[in-house]
Amino acid sequence: MLQQVRLLEWLLEVDTEATAATYRNVPSDQDCTCAYCRNFRAAWRTLPAELLQVLETLGIDPAKPLDITEFWENEDGTHFYMGMYNLVGRIVDGDDYRTVSRKSGQIDLHPLVENAGIGFTGDVDFGRGFPTPILQAEFMADVPWVLGEKP
């Protein structure tokens, strides 16, 4: 059932139960097996609590991003990642980050803590078995390197 939820700068209409049920059917190891993606799947519990809380409020399983990209290693040894999650819902009020980012020419995410942020768009890249309406959450965060091997 779609329910309105006020979250950060957005008013969203989301179905957290349908989202959580869909994540339960997504295999956790179906995605890319490169070291960067395996590191993220091993380290997602270290994401900022503010980010994890937003994801979990929406019924998203943080261990199962739709897509994840590592951009660079920071001086402190953490790695800067951006990634996406699907959820069931739509934006009622607030910015669609893709619309805003196209205007500004930058990735315009809502800052949560230093080097971490989140945004939402209805312009989804992949449906991946989610019932409609599908919303895409995109985040950025620094993630420690927890694998024994180097990338």
Ligand SMILES: [Zn+2]
């Ligand atoms: Zn990968």
